[in-house]
Amino acid sequence: DAGVTQSPTHLIKTRGQHVTLRCSPISGHKSVSWYQQVLGQGPQFIFQYYEKEERGRGNFPDRFSARQFPNYSSELNVNALLLGDSALYLCASSFLNGVGQDYEQYFGPGTRLTVT
């Protein structure tokens, strides 16, 4: 089975621009999470979506938004890019158990965003 896929692999944008990152979860997984990993740090939680609804949000400004589609793929949008948004953006998918808990998140290879 294919793992979590993300596109594009790399992206270079200019300050003030907008960017859209895409993620396809593992087949059968209905939950998608987004994380930001700044160089030299651990990933930070941005969003999780389950069944097209936002299930959780991290401490990120409103410039960050996301959505999930009927096929469970997801987009992360970032408006008005800042230099500090340069990072590896990771998508993870998970399968919820019968009580709504997702023990394991499976990560994609990430999208490396550089803002100049």
Added chain:
Amino acid sequence: AQSVTQLGSHVSVSEGALVLLRCNYSSSVPPYLFWYVQYPNQGLQLLLKYTSAATLVKGINGFEAEFKKSETSFHLTKPSAHMSDAAEYFCAVSRMDSSYKLIFGSGTRLLVRP
């Protein structure tokens, strides 16, 4: 609030030596705990997880970790390091009531000397 502290941003061991990567967590409720590995220019791969079952957890590639509630620790060990173990290792914690939100430590880079 939950947090994770990984002691040592870099750990260097000789091939064949014991690997010990330290992780301490803070959580007001019973936690779920994870270790992930990240190879250069790749995403994260789950090594092992603790979800309130056995306190000694065995993972992939010969790694294991022990949950010690009294010490709020979840250290990762491997009896004998291989060159292929060189990577960045992240400890993460989540809560039962918000299992979707992983809180990561800052990572430990493992260097394996021949």
